[in-house]
């Protein structure tokens with residue numbers, strides 16, 4: 215089964231846009247191994263838009279840009295595979311890709327053959343320049359074309375949440391589906407995109423996950439979607455931890471050949487990754503903040519091993535004490551049970567908490583805990 219858990223990997227778009235080439239991709243494959251990202255679960259290396267020539271060949275086949283990829287795409291795919299990684303590429307359901315390269319509309323079956331010939335393991339399928347037809351039909355068409363190749367290819371549908379994609383993405387065979395417009399390297403964007411999906415998460419489950427968009431953690435304003443100095447480390451922590459709690463696919467967008475120590479530590483955080491990759495894929499329960507700070511996110515998630523994840527996200531620019539009163543999750547104070555809590559960032563055991571659990575959360579930052587239910 216593909217996408218039993220939220221897919222993890224790296225994608226070229228957020229940092230490199232059209233400035234992609236064979237050497238950068240191969241160096242990135244090396245870096246995925248050397249930094250430990252591959253072994254932490256980031257298995258897909260995906261080349262986004264701007265990889266092809268502007269024209270198809272005489273047989274109507276797509277052609278990789280001859281300057282950027284002088285040895286052709288199969289050569290790159292083989293190299294990526296030789297590193298124990300999976301290889302992803304990008305196409306678009308319209309006449310052109312979003313950056314204006316040849317699109318797959320009317321060429322779906324030929325393009326699927328091309329991609330299978332290259333040996334891809336993931337196809338990100340975008341939604342620009344299409345004639346007016348239901349997105350669902352165009353996405354199912356490419357999904358069928360991929361199936362017809364006989365190759366197992368993870369289908370990453372990217373229609374930015376149009377036409378309530380969460381209601382049909384699973385039905386057309388998508389393994390992940392973009393539910394939002396493009397993320398930018400700003401805290402406001404992280405907040406807006408994630409908050410827009412809190413109610414859609416019940417559709418996210420093994421086999422097909424809601425993709426809130428690729429990660430901006432570690433960009434610090436560099437690359438295609440950077441603004442000024444980007445976000446702070448605390449804000450990237452908020453972002454990454456939230457994507458983990460919400461079971462979004464984790465597609466790194468920064469230049470992993472030059473990551474800061476903080477970025478590396480964050481992206482390799484085993485406990486957060488384990489929450490994201492939890493076997494059962496259960497969406498969290500959201501609890502409203504009881505202090506009037508309505509944009510805070512307090513969530514409680516059942517995990518497959520019988521434990522729970524509790525997370526507090528403070529989007530405000532001042533510190534605040536956040537609280538999970540257990541009655542809000544159905545645990546009455548008289549029942550005689552509480553939670554033994556451990557901070558996943560510090561590893562510190564906080565003991566058994568009865569009736570409620572509260573923690574100080576710095577401005578635009580988060581705290582994440584593992585909890586076990588115990589008799590008091």
Ligand code: GAL
Pocket residue numbers: 227262263311312313340341372395396
């Ligand atoms: C957008 C998509 C981005 C990126 C870009 C490429 O539509 O949401 O993630 O793929 O196109 O042009």
